[in-house]
Each structure stands twice: as structure tokens, then as C-alpha cells.
Amino acid sequence: MFKKSILLIFSVVVLILGGCGASESSSGGDSSKSDPSKEDKKLLSDEEFEKMFSEPKKYKGSGVDFYARVFIEPERDSDGTYLQAFANNHDERNVVIMSEDPSLEIASEDIIHVKGVIKDTFEGENAFGGQVTAPAILAETVEVSDYQTAFAPAKETIELNEEQNQHGYILEVQKVELADQETRVYVKVSNEMDAKINFYSFDAKLTADGKQLEEEMNYDAGYQEVQSDILPGVESEGIIVFPAIPEEMTEFTLYFEGSSENWELTLEPFVFDVVLP
Template sequence: MKKYISFLILISVLVLAACGETSSTDGNKGDKNEPMKKEKAAEAKLLTNEEFEKMFSDPKKYKGSEVDFYAKIFVEPERDSDGTYLQAYANNNDERNIIIMIKDPDIDVAAEDVIHVKGIIKDVFKGENAFGGQITAPAVLADTIEKSDYQTAFSPAKETIDVNEEQNQHGYKLVVEKVELADQETRVYVKVLNESEDKISFYSFNTKLVANGKQYEEEMNYDANYPEVQSEILSGVGTEGIIAFPKLPDDLDTFQLYFEGSSDNYELDFEPFVFDIKK
């Protein structure tokens, strides 16, 4: 369950943490404290992936550490003149709730965006979520936030097979551009072009992947929000998207992709579009 946090508290936590970088508790002692600040900055280190995961169990222990991670924003950002404030979950895990501030009120991010964050753990938030549950979450002051995508962030390809093969039946063109093999899934990049005079149809759920005598069906990945090939395609129109299947065995050398298509011109006969894929 996503842990929504009051942004009134969130903003005060992060603004105070950010202001702490440049202000001291005693103006007359500012110069004396400066060497200490530089020393602490020099001690900051980038957390490894393993350390980053451990950090969520005890964020306070890692305060001041550098972080470099991917996350998905799950509520609309809040903004004021000091910056933008985000609630996200890291590493595609809704148990990894994290709070992020960046000193840029105009940064172009929104709910459901996947982002790449580099910054410093500035503080630890403790309080209640919108459902009354207790929550402890790291608060990160980001140096940079860049938009990314699900594939890059959470399911990187271990191997990419460039196919770039086109088949054409009656002006119905189907192109397999590439196949990505990842630890979690198999992604097929497909393009359909209608160069006929009639409307054509394509349904991704009719697609099959066949390997070693086993048939795989499309596997919807709702977290990824992949672009979908449109199901009804007008004359002169093209559409493209990603069709996801389960992970394939690592020792697999070849497999086949089967696609079905149809036209509003019922006098035309279509055979399945069959692609032989070799790693």
C-alpha cells in the first residue's frame, strides 16, 4: 500500500534540512563551523545498491550519504518558491517509500513518472500516513532529477536482439524491430503500418511466443505502462508499441513470434505473421 504523507510536514522537513547547509545556529561562529562542514562533506560516500536497500531499515544511520537511484512518483508533486517536493517509491518497490526535494520549482515531473535521482540523504521523516499508519522514510535533497522509463530503471535488458524484419500481406505491414531479454520479462517492439485502403485490426493478446515446444502468452505489465499497438488502424496510419512476455530460459537460442491480423475487407485472406528469432 502506498504511504501518502502530509506535504505540510514534508516540506518543513526538507526546507529546514536544505537551509541547514548554509546557516549556523550562531552567526558569530559561522567561520568556525565552516571547516567542520567541509570535513563532513568529504566523508560523504555513495551508497552501494546493497547499502541503499539496507538504508530503509535505519535511514538515520545513513544521513549525509550520497545516493543514486531510480524511483516512481506516486502522488502529484507539490511546489513552492524553494523547490519541488516528491513522494516516490524506489526500485519499483512500494515498501521503499522515499521523500525527495529538489531546489527547482519548475522541474517537469508528475505522478507516475519514473525518475533517476542523485543527491544526499538529508533527514529522516517520522509520522503518520493518510491511513493513520506509522511511517519512517528517508528524505533526500536531490542534486539532479532526470526522467527515465521502466525498462532502464527497473528491468534493464540483459540482451537485445535487433530484428528489423518486415512482413507484408495486402498492404498490412508488420515489423518486429527488436526483442529485449530481461531478468523479469521479454519485450517485443512491434510496429504496424496500414498501407491498404481498408481499416485493419491488430490484437496483442493474440500474439504468441513459442520456444522449446512451449507457448507463451502476452503478460501485461501494468507498472511499466508500455506504449500499446492500437487495435484498429485506419488506412495510411502507423502504430507501434511493446508486447511483454514472461522471461525466457537463459540457454534458449531460437524462438518464434506469431501475430494475427485482419482487415475490414473480408475478401482478403491473412496468414499468421511468423518471425523466426535467433539470439
Template structure:
């Protein structure tokens, strides 16, 4: 779907570039001052703007998005195609920014700018697709948690379990609206390779067992198959969202060592999240 959407933009972005300087130069200084005094669109207004950009011409916007195709660039600017709702591949926007802006496909960005107008074209199947053009004052790279999954509650844990030099430390837990995250450090202080079985990780809430969740949009660090001796690995392991008012939750992690003379038991952490 993303490739199909990007096809109709290839020529269209040239039109965006061509219109950029002429439209901006025709805008009066009084209009600029007027727009500077406006507050950015609210989340609800931004969603409405996606459907009818021309109604919101000149409105300020402040939002996050994920780039879904390699940006195009010329002497006048960089032209970025991104989803403001990447999980659902929705809220498509075209961001026009300074040509010195250093971003690439899959980057998550914070954009502050102004709605120029609606851009309309066709995808590879002949379907009509529209997107707002945003003239950006600022584009900066950020991360998934900051952009789309701010924590409701953060619990600093800082507990570790050491088995024969295989050390798992649970640094903190974040509870967000869309997921629960365990921040883990895996340290191999033994003389043999170790393995961490990420997909066996579990979250226990009361009598309910939750498996590790998949979040392909987040770009969390991947845990290598083999962890060499005397090395550390930082990991963010996502689970389904839970009630932030729970009292106690438990995490269950598994792994193994290539030293077959030892046995690695599951690493189990009990975390109190009440009154945090």
C-alpha cells in the same frame, strides 16, 4: 495503498520544506566536501538505508524511482513521493528538489542526491510509516527499461511480413531479468482499417508457449483498437522472462482487416538468439 501513503505526507511535506533551508545552512563546507568524495550507496546499502535512514545521514545516493502521487511545490522546492521498487510498491522515498524541476505523477525519475534523515508519520489507517528524505542534486525523467529492466541481451531482427498491405515488422528483441520485450512496428498500407490483437500475442520457447505479460508500471505505448489506412504504430509487447542462453525463439502475432475479401494469417517470426 498509494493514496493512503500520500495522505500522511500532505502535512509532513510542509515540515520537510520548513526544515530544508535551516538544515542545509547549518551544514559546514567541510562536511560538504567530505560527502562529495563519497561513492553512492550500493544497491544492497540503499535497501538497508530505506529501513534505517538516520544511520546513513549524509550518504550519497544514485537511484531510480516512480512517482506515485502528484508532487507538491512551493518557492523553496518540489517535494516528490516515489517508490524505488514500483513493481512491489516498496522502498518509499521523499525527494526534495529544485522548484524548477518538471515532473508529475507516474513519471519515472533518476535521482542523484544525499540522505538527509528519516521522516515518520501515519497513514490513513493509523499505521506508522517511515521514509528517507533525499536532498536531490539532480532529478531527471527517464523510462522503465533504463530504470528497472536493462536488457541482458538485445537481438536486432528487422524482419517484416506484408499481407495485403498489412505489415508487421519485428524490429528487435530484448531479454531482461524480469521480462522479454518484442519491439514491433505495425503499418497499414491498405485502404481499410486493420486490427492488431495484442492480447493474442505469443512467445514460443522450445515446447513452451508464453502469453503476453502485463506490465502496468512500464507505461509502454498502447496499441489502438483500430489502425487507420496509411498509418504506423510502434509497440513494445512484453512477455515473461526467458533464459538468455536459448538458441531459437518464435513470436506469433494475430490481426484482422476490415476488408472482408482478404484473409490475414498469423504473423510468425523465428529469431535466433544464440551468440548474440
């Protein structure tokens, strides 16, 4: 029997998915080693998946394909790995997931891509006395993903790969990704000077149609950031996020500023014109 842990929910889920009896029993199945790929399942559409949270039992046996963020450290035993996550990065879309892989390398805060089958509804208490109601899902596959793939996919990608060099301070805009939620600019700064250089992403600007957009921090995404202090011979790269731009926009301009600790040098703003295909 799976040992008790800080979240009682996981030990209960083993019973639900294994058909060994729980507050909500599973339908059919001859063992906890059921093969979801052999079940006659209909894959839920995005709209049906959202509706499913209000009445999970109605969708038992249905296939699901979704992204989620793990919010509790996974539990494991010899039968598998047990996860609790927020589907679609929404804290009201709690799901309980079992993978039959005990060695699954997933950690709390990981963003995952899950394909599987809805087995039942879990209803119970966690170790803190809180009520938990969530779809119980038996996973076919669980893979680690990233924020931009899962929750803010690019509608358009502009491969710019353009660099500007001022006295050995090199700034390259690698690409720009346009998503419904945000605009992502991939930047690399290289220091070929003899002195330390500085780069501050909050000085970056995006201008178009007479409007100026500032950097918009997305702490939830955990994007890599360009370092602010860069020593000689070092390069640093990261993602700068701006608000989403209107679909009808055909071009815009990016402005970046940098400085050097060699005060004899003057650096002008780095300016890049981006034309959408």
C-alpha cells in the same frame, strides 16, 4: 515558510533539509541551500541502499543513485520542489526528496532517476493521520526516466528490423529486448490497404523448446500499445510483453495474427524467427 498542503510531510521536510529544526535534526550545514556535491559522501551500493531503509540515520551523508516512482503530486515553493516516491518501484521503500529547483517538471506517477545525499530520517504524520518514516534525501539531480530503463533494464537487445507484407498489411518486428523480468517485442503495423485492418496483441505467441508463451500484460509499465483497429494509410506501433525466457535459450519464434475488413483477402500468421547472438 512553505505553505501547508494536503501532505504535511512536505512542509516538515523543508525544515529537515534546511536545518531549521524538526522532529529529526540535520547534521551540520549553514543554510537550506547546501551543495550536496561538496559533501564528503560515499555512494551506497545497491545492497547498502536496501539496508538503509531499516536504519536511515546510520547512512546520513551517504550518496545515493536510484530510480523511483512518484506517487503524490509534487509540491513547490521558492526554495525547491518536494517529492514523495517509492524507490525501486517498491511500496515499502518510501523516500522523501527535495530538489532545490522550484521549476522541476515532475508529476505524480512519473518514474525518476535521483542522485543525491541522505540528509536525515523523516518521522511524522501525514494529513490523514498515518505514520510516515522515510529517508529524507537532498537531490543533486532528478530526471524523468521510463519503466524499462529504471526497473526492467534489457540484458540483451536484438535489432531485428524485419517486416512482412501481406496485401498491404505490413507487420514489422523492430527489436526484441530480453530482461530479467520480461521479454519485450517492439512491433509496428502499417495499413496500406483500402480497408480497415485489425491487430490484437493477445493473439501473439512466443514459442521455444516445445513451449508456448502468451502475452503478459504489464500495466505498471504503461507501455505504448499497438492499436487494435487501424484505418487505411495509418501505422501504429507498441510493445508486446512476454514472460522472461531462460538464459540458455538460443532462439525462439514469434507468431502474430491480423485480419482485414476486406473479406476477400486471406491473411496467414506473421511468423518471425529470432536467433540470439
